[in-house]
Amino acid sequence: MKKLKNIKLLSFLFFLGMIATSCVHDDDFSVPEIIVEEPNVNVNTSIASVKAMYDGFNPVKIEAGDGSTNEMYLEAYVISSDESGNIYKQLFVQDSPENPTAGVSISTNATDLYAKLEPGRKIYLRVDGLYIGEYAGLPTIGVQQGDEIGRIGVEDFEERILRSTVSEELVPRVMSISEASNPARLSTLVKFEDVQFPNGLAGVEAYGNLDNNFGVNRPIEDCNGSVIMMRTSGYSDFKNMTLPSGNGSVTAILSIFNSDIQLFLRNTDDVQMNGERCGGGDGPGDALALPFSQDFEGQASGTGSAVSIEGWTNVNVNGGTRVWEVREFDGNKYAQTSAFSSNENPYETWLVTPGLILPEGTSPKLSFGTKDGFNNGNALTIKISTDFTGDVTAATWSPLNATISTGNTSGYGDSFVPSGDIDLSAYAGQVVYVAYHYVGASNGTTTTYQIDNVSVVE
Structure with a gap:
C-alpha cells in the first residue's frame, strides 16, 4: 500500500513538471518582466523649472x-x-519621449543604470535637497561640492529615482549641425x-584611441562642410571599431564641454552610415591626412595673383579685392x-589651410617660415580652429605661439625666419x-609679411 502511494505521488509530481515545462516556449529562457505598481507621487516641478533656478555661477x-x-x-x-561604457556615472533625461522642451x-555614483533605467523608461526624480549647476557648461543635477556640482551617492540616488511602469x-529630434548650438537642446x-x-x-x-583609455573627439561633417x-x-566597448566610410545618420545625446558642442x-547601432558620401559642399573641403606641406611653388605668381589652392581659404573679410598673393623672389x-596702398581701414585678410587630421595619440608639429618688410607694427597672428566651416568670422580661433619675423623697417630680411616647432x-x-590672420590699415600698420614652407607632421 505504501509503495502504491509513492508511485502515485511521483506520478503527480511528474505531471506537474510536464505542465510547467509546457508553459515555456522552445529556446525562450528570458526572465518575465516584474510587474510593479505605478508610483503614486505628486509631480510638482519640471526639468525646465529646475534648470531655471541656476544663476550661472555656483550650484543652487x-x-x-x-x-x-x-x-x-x-x-x-x-x-x-x-551599457556600452561610453557614458559613465551619468543619466540623461528629457521631459518627453518626442519633441522635448528640456x-x-x-x-551620480551609481553604475549599470541600463539594467533598470533603460532608454524610454519613464521615471520620477525627487529633486528637493539636490543642487542644479553646471559641469563644463552642461546643466547638471547633483550635490554640492564646494563651488562645483558633484555626484549623488548611490543610496540617495536609488531612493530618489522611482521607476515608472511606462516605457515609450x-x-x-532631427536637426542640422548648425542648429546644434541651441542651448535648449542640450541633454536631449x-x-x-x-x-x-x-x-x-x-x-x-577607430571610434576611440587604440593605445590608451583617454577619451577622444571624432569630427562628423555634413554636406555643407559644417562639423560637430x-x-x-576610452572605456567604451566599441572604441576599437573602425569608423564607417559611408554617409547617413547619427543619433546621439547632445552635450557640451566648455564651449565645444x-x-x-x-552604442554604434545609433550610427547608420551606409550611403554614398558627399563631397563637402561649399565648406573648406575634405580634411587631409598628415604629413602636410605647402611651398606655393605650383602657383602662378605676381601682383594680383591670389593664393588659390584647393582646400585653402583666402578671404578679405571687409569685402576688399586684395587678399594673400603668391609672389616670387630669386626663384x-x-x-x-x-595693407600698404590698400585703401582699406582696416585691411583684414585670412589665409586658412585645409582641414588637417591630427591622429589621436600623436604629437603633431606645425612649422613655417616668415619674412617681414618695411615693418611699422605687428599685423600678423597665427591661429587654429576645430570648428571652421568656411566662414572665418563664425569660427572659434585660438592663438598659436609662433616665432614671426620682425624688425626689418627699411627692407626685407635675407632669409625666412623659422617659426619653431609648434606643438599641436x-x-x-x-x-x-x-x-594666417593679417590686420592692418592703409593709414596705419602696413607691414608686409611673407609666408613659406608650411608643414604639419606627426
Whole structure:
C-alpha cells in the first residue's frame, strides 16, 4: 500500500513538471518582466523649472519657492544608456519621449543604470535637497561640492529615482549641425542626417584611441562642410571599431564641454552610415591626412595673383579685392600680403589651410617660415580652429605661439625666419585649420609679411 502511494505521488509530481515545462516556449529562457505598481507621487516641478533656478555661477539648492520643505518631484524619460561604457556615472533625461522642451544630466555614483533605467523608461526624480549647476557648461543635477556640482551617492540616488511602469519609444529630434548650438537642446536625444566622418578618418581610424583609455573627439561633417564633434570614451566597448566610410545618420545625446558642442553615442547601432558620401559642399573641403606641406611653388605668381589652392581659404573679410598673393623672389615662391596702398581701414585678410587630421595619440608639429618688410607694427597672428566651416568670422580661433619675423623697417630680411616647432598635441584626434590672420590699415600698420614652407607632421 505504501509503495502504491509513492508511485502515485511521483506520478503527480511528474505531471506537474510536464505542465510547467509546457508553459515555456522552445529556446525562450528570458526572465518575465516584474510587474510593479505605478508610483503614486505628486509631480510638482519640471526639468525646465529646475534648470531655471541656476544663476550661472555656483550650484543652487533645489527647493520650493515658498520656503516649504515639501517633496519636489519631476517627471522625465531616460534617453541614455551606460551599457556600452561610453557614458559613465551619468543619466540623461528629457521631459518627453518626442519633441522635448528640456533635458538635463544627472550626476551620480551609481553604475549599470541600463539594467533598470533603460532608454524610454519613464521615471520620477525627487529633486528637493539636490543642487542644479553646471559641469563644463552642461546643466547638471547633483550635490554640492564646494563651488562645483558633484555626484549623488548611490543610496540617495536609488531612493530618489522611482521607476515608472511606462516605457515609450524615443523619437530623436532631427536637426542640422548648425542648429546644434541651441542651448535648449542640450541633454536631449537628437539625430543628424546626411552626415559622414571626414576623409582620412572614415574607414581608417577607430571610434576611440587604440593605445590608451583617454577619451577622444571624432569630427562628423555634413554636406555643407559644417562639423560637430563626437566624444568617445576610452572605456567604451566599441572604441576599437573602425569608423564607417559611408554617409547617413547619427543619433546621439547632445552635450557640451566648455564651449565645444559634442555628441555622446549610446552604442554604434545609433550610427547608420551606409550611403554614398558627399563631397563637402561649399565648406573648406575634405580634411587631409598628415604629413602636410605647402611651398606655393605650383602657383602662378605676381601682383594680383591670389593664393588659390584647393582646400585653402583666402578671404578679405571687409569685402576688399586684395587678399594673400603668391609672389616670387630669386626663384622662390611664397604667400605675401600688406595693407600698404590698400585703401582699406582696416585691411583684414585670412589665409586658412585645409582641414588637417591630427591622429589621436600623436604629437603633431606645425612649422613655417616668415619674412617681414618695411615693418611699422605687428599685423600678423597665427591661429587654429576645430570648428571652421568656411566662414572665418563664425569660427572659434585660438592663438598659436609662433616665432614671426620682425624688425626689418627699411627692407626685407635675407632669409625666412623659422617659426619653431609648434606643438599641436592638444588637438590630437581632431580636424584642425591653421590661419594666417593679417590686420592692418592703409593709414596705419602696413607691414608686409611673407609666408613659406608650411608643414604639419606627426
